[in-house]
Amino acid sequence: MATPSLPGTLTLTRDAGGERLILRGDWTLPYYMALQARANELAGTIAAGAAIDLHDVGAMDTAGAFVVAELLGSQRTQALAQDEALPAARRALLKTVGDAIDTYCTGVRRPRDAGFVVMLERIGNAVESFWKQTLKLLGFIGITLQGFASTVLRPRRWRVTSLVAHLEQTGLDAVPILALLSFMVGAVVAFLGSTALEAYGASVFTVDLIGFAFLREFGVLLTAILLAGRTASAFTAQIGSMKAREEIDAIRTLGLDPVELLVLPRVLALLIALPLLTFVAMIAGIVGGGMVCLAVLKMSPSMFLSMFQADMQLRQFLVGMAKAPVFAFMIAVIGCMEGFKVSGSAQSVGEHTTSSVVQCIFVVILLDAVAALFYMEMGW
Numbered sequence: 001m002a003t004p005s006l007p008g009t010l011t012l013t014r015d016a017g018g019e020r021l022i023l024r025g026d027w028t029l030p031y032y033m034a035l036q037a038r039a040n041e042l043a044g045t046i047a048a049g050a051a052i053d054l055h056d057v058g059a060m061d062t063a064g065a066f067v068v069a070e071l072l073g074s075q076r077t078q079a080l081a082q083d084e085a086l087p088a089a090r091r092a093l094l095k096t097v098g099d100a101i102d103t104y105c106t107g108v109r110r111p112r113d114a115g116f117v118v119m120l121e122r123i124g125n126a127v128e129s130f131w132k133q134t135l136k137l138l139g140f141i142g143i144t145l146q147g148f149a150s151t152v153l154r155p156r157r158w159r160v161t162s163l164v165a166h167l168e169q170t171g172l173d174a175v176p177i178l179a180l181l182s183f184m185v186g187a188v189v190a191f192l193g194s195t196a197l198e199a200y201g202a203s204v205f206t207v208d209l210i211g212f213a214f215l216r217e218f219g220v221l222l223t224a225i226l227l228a229g230r231t232a233s234a235f236t237a238q239i240g241s242m243k244a245r246e247e248i249d250a251i252r253t254l255g256l257d258p259v260e261l262l263v264l265p266r267v268l269a270l271l272i273a274l275p276l277l278t279f280v281a282m283i284a285g286i287v288g289g290g291m292v293c294l295a296v297l298k299m300s301p302s303m304f305l306s307m308f309q310a311d312m313q314l315r316q317f318l319v320g321m322a323k324a325p326v327f328a329f330m331i332a333v334i335g336c337m338e339g340f341k342v343s344g345s346a347q348s349v350g351e352h353t354t355s356s357v358v359q360c361i362f363v364v365i366l367l368d369a370v371a372a373l374f375y376m377e378m379g380w
Contacts, residue, residue, distance in 0.1 A: 005028075005030075005059070006024070007025050007031045007034065008024065008026050008027040008035050009024045009025050010035065010038045012042055012045065012050075018050065018051065019046065019047050019050035020051045020053060021046060022056070024056040024058075026058045026059040026064075027061070027063075027064025027067065028059050028060065028061045029064075032063045035067045036067055039067050046071070046072070054086060055085065057090075062093070065097040066097055066101075068094065068097075069097045069101050070101070074099075077095075077097065077098035077101075081094040081098065133359075136337065141333055143259055144264070144333055144336075147257070147263065147264050148264065151260055151264065157260065162261075163265045166265050166269035167272055167273055169231075169234070170234075170269050170270055171274075171276060174227065174273075175277065177226070178226055178284070180284075181222060181226065181281075182219070182222055182280070183284045183285065184288060185218060185222060186210060186284065186288030186289040187289065187292045189209065189210060189213055189214075189285075189289060190209075190288070190296075191296065193210070194292065194293070194296050197209075204299070204307070206289070207289075207293065207307045208311050210285070210286060211308055211316065213285075214281070214286055214320075215282060215312065215317050216316055216320045217320065217372075219278050219285060219320050220278045220320050220323050220368075223277045223278045223324070224324075224327040224331065224368075225361055227273075227331055228364060229361070231270060231332075232331050232335030232357060232360045233356055234335075235332065235335030235356070236335050236338040236339040236349075236352055236353045236356040237349060238339065239262055239339025240338070240339040240342035240352055240353065241342075242262075243339065243340060244344045244346070244348070244349060248340075258340075263332075266335070267329060267332040267333065270328040270329075271325055275324040275328070278324045290304050326367060327364050330363050331363075331364070334356055334359050339352065
């Protein structure tokens with residue numbers, strides 16, 4: 001007849017003969033949680049010379065032996081395994097578990113790397129991360145262009161209502177802040193230019209400085225940076241929130257294409273809005289510079305406009321406007337791509353929104369620098 005299973009117990013007694021730790025019952029996996037809780041209660045209260053009584057223990061497996069070894073420590077477990085009164089199998093089990101705690105449960109100290117090695121490691125990780133991000137961006141650009149190609153000849157699939165709504169959000173609502181920002185930057189450029197050129201008796205050429213700065217660079221660059229912080233972050237937060245609430249999965253379940261439904265209207269809206277906002281920024285910056293010329297240089301508006309018309313060519317305006325669609329496409333694509341990368345938590349939405357703004361500003365400045373080099377080589 002099989003011996004009935006009894007739950008393992010752990011008792012600490014103190015008498016004239018000293019402390020005595022008595023183990024009874026089955027020390028097996030089914031009773032592991034109770035034994036571990038009791039061992040935690042007695043941890044640190046067992047004297048080094050306390051006697052250990054294992055003779056009333058029924059069955060014992062690795063779970064029970066681990067509780068004993070964790071409570072007594074590896075050295076005392078190894079000493080306990082030398083007790084000839086215990087069965088050979090139990091002594092072998094205690095010795096094996098004690099050895100395992102010494103070998104595998106001790107933290108391994110990692111050798112400290114040299115500072116130069118750590119620096120190289122971080123540079124390598126950064127380059128690898130940049131390369132992976134570039135590949136993802138190129139892949140998403142391809143998906144977006146494929147979506148354009150599949151819908152451009154199918155008017156029934158155009159999302160006109162969504163396009164108009166995003167056009168209002170990205171374009172019309174941004175006009176006041178963009179106009180004010182460009183006006184103030186134009187005034188600052190004109191003030192600095194008149195101050196620097198006054199030493200050479202050429203303050204009148206402040207008009208040319210304002211024209212070249214805003215027609216070629218500042219107009220489109222200020223607009224792109226503002227929309228990178230305002231619109232790209234909004235795209236990422238909107239799509240990211242939908243991803244977190246599993247709405248994008250629902251769109252796919254309905255047989256719809258998330259790129260066609262969410263990405264294309266946003267990209268098209270920004271392709272239309274950013275060139276128009278660039279024109280507004282150019283006008284506002286030139287007006288701001290003209291106000292400074294009127295106040296500081298005492299230049300009449302008619303003189304300012306005549307000099308501007310005589311010195312500024314249409315080519316300068318076209319050079320600046322040509323960059324607007326490229327900036328708009330990249331800002332919209334990056335904003336939407338980061339939204340699709342959200343993992344599902346509010347923290348992830350915030351992280352990818354920040355990443356979207358940083359990437360957009362970086363890409364805009366990088367493309368502007370490349371365009372400036374190209375225009376210089378072409379003599380434009």
